[in-house]
Amino acid sequence: MAxxxxxxxxxxGGPMAANLLKxxxxxxxxxxxxxxxxxxxxxxxxxxxxxxxxxxxxxxVITMLPAGKHVREVYEGAVLGxxxxxxxxxxxxxxxxxxARHVAAAAAKVGLDMVDAPVxxxxxxxxxxxxxxxxxxxxxxxxxxxxxxxxxxxxxxHAGASGNGQAAKICNNMMLGIAMxxxxxxxxxxxxxxLDAQKLFDIASTSSGQSWALTSYCPVPGPVPASPANxxxxxxxxxxxxxxxxMLAQDAARAxxxxxxxxxxxxxxxxxxxxxxxxxxxCSGIIxxxxxx
Numbered sequence: 001m002a003x004x005x006x007x008x009x010x011x012x013g014g015p016m017a018a019n020l021l022k023x024x025x026x027x028x029x030x031x032x033x034x035x036x037x038x039x040x041x042x043x044x045x046x047x048x049x050x051x052x053x054x055x056x057x058x059x060x061v062i063t064m065l066p067a068g069k070h071v072r073e074v075y076e077g078a079v080l081g082x083x084x085x086x087x088x089x090x091x092x093x094x095x096x097x098x099x100a101r102h103v104a105a106a107a108a109k110v111g112l113d114m115v116d117a118p119v120x121x122x123x124x125x126x127x128x129x130x131x132x133x134x135x136x137x138x139x140x141x142x143x144x145x146x147x148x149x150x151x152x153x154x155x156x157x158h159a160g161a162s163g164n165g166q167a168a169k170i171c172n173n174m175m176l177g178i179a180m181x182x183x184x185x186x187x188x189x190x191x192x193x194x195l196d197a198q199k200l201f202d203i204a205s206t207s208s209g210q211s212w213a214l215t216s217y218c219p220v221p222g223p224v225p226a227s228p229a230n231x232x233x234x235x236x237x238x239x240x241x242x243x244x245x246x247m248l249a250q251d252a253a254r255a256x257x258x259x260x261x262x263x264x265x266x267x268x269x270x271x272x273x274x275x276x277x278x279x280x281x282x283c284s285g286i287i288x289x290x291x292x293x
Contacts, residue, residue, distance in 0.1 A: 001025045002148065005058035007051055007074060008093070009036035012119065013064035015126035016092070016152045018043045020062075023151040030054040051078035058083070060148055062090045067244075068099030075103045080110055088144050089114035092133070094170075094241075096248055097163045098255075104137065104162035113141035116162060117149060118169035122236040130154040134172070136165035170252055173245035177266040177283070179213040180242075184287035187220050191291070198223055219284040233285030240279035243270040 001024045006017040009031040017027050021044040029040035030048040041047050048054030051074055055061050061079055065071050071093050079089065089107055091100065091114070100116040107114035115137030125131040131153035135142050142158045149156045159168040186209070190200045201223035205215050217236075218224040228236050246267040253260045273286045 002059045003057060004028070004060045004062060004148070005030070005048070005054040006040070006045070006062050006064075007031070007054060007079075008064035009033070009040050010064065011123050012126045013092075014039055015123065016062075016064065016131075017045060019126075019129045019152045020148070021045060025148075025151070028054040028058060052082040055079050055082040055087075056084070058087060060088045060090065062148075063093060065091075065093040065095075067093075068095035071095050071099055071103055076106060080106060080112070083110075083112055085111070087112055088141065088148075090117050090145050090148065091115070092117050092119055094118045094245060094248070095166060097166045097170075097252055100136065100166045101163040113138070113144060114162070115141045115145045116165040117145065118165050119153065120169065120172060121153070124236050126152070133157065134159050134165040134168035136160060136162050136167070138162075166248075167252070170245055170249040173242070174249040174260065174263045174266070176213060177242055177246050177270065178262045179211045180217070180219065180284060181266055181269060181286065181290070183211065183213045184219050184284070184290045188287065188291045213284075217284050219287040228282035228284055229287075233282040233288075235280060235282040237283050238279060239270060239274050239281050239283045239286060242283040243267065243274050243279075246270055 003026045004020055005028045007030050009017060009029055014036055017029060017040050020027050027045040028048045029037055029045040030051055031037050037047055061083060063074060065074060071091055089112055104114045115135050117133045117135045119131045119133055121131040129152055132155040133149045133153045135158050146156050159165050187197055197220045201218060218227045219229050221229045228234055249263050250267050273289050
């Protein structure tokens with residue numbers, strides 16, 4: 001089994017590291033949160049005092065960090081200088097494409113394989129080990145990363161060159177944000193028209209209105225028992241994280257001259273929702289704002 005350094009043990013990283021431990025990998029854990037590190041240690045990880053200590057001697061380095069600036073700081077400030085010769089670097093953060101490509105180029109300069117491998121599936125998928133990984137990087141690096149990623153996810157897709165994993169993630173989540181808003185609007189209108197939510201679900205889920213936002217994450221209680229709507233919108237994927245991804249998509253769209261008017265509107269609506277104090281609520285909870293609640 002591999003010696004793995006895992007940097008970033010938040011809501012997603014913690015369960016991901018736990019699944020690597022269940023697969024009998026050795027994990028050296030580091031996070032700025034002492035509580036997060038304690039949870040990893042309780043699951044069987046070894047405690048690292050800092051990033052460089054975690055990385056020293058590791059065959060694989062995995063990071064799960066909040067934003068591009070953190071990824072640049074961690075890799076350029078510690079990982080690239082401390083990583084062993086031949087180590088594989090896997091960044092699972094969701095960040096801007098430029099930062100992903102910048103760090104990958106820096107890794108290549110010192111002779112290290114690296115992939116960007118953002119995830120989809122939320123906290124539930126991280127815990128269950130059923131995440132989807134969208135992977136950018138050379139074929140050889142992807143081939144090395146896949147057996148590790150398979151211990152944390154179900155669908156491992158090579159999206160192409162470095163940065164393409166991030167490109168796939170922001171395109172996917174822009175589609176999700178748009179679809180979720182449309183689904184919320186439809187259920188809100190149905191309520192005002194006197195159409196039962198279950199009836200709308202039964203019809204739309206088997207016809208042209210079908211979407212993942214509807215059938216897996218239905219924003220009203222009842223039709224999909226596992227959806228956050230049945231837990232008072234306790235987050236699987238927070239509104240704040242949705243807004244982050246929508247803003248990344250808008251930044252990328254501007255950089256390449258892509259027209260994304262619906263993506264821009266989705267970003268504006270989620271910004272209103274988050275700025276009203278609902279950032280920690282599940283992204284499907286935006287139906288409350290649309291419904292005027």
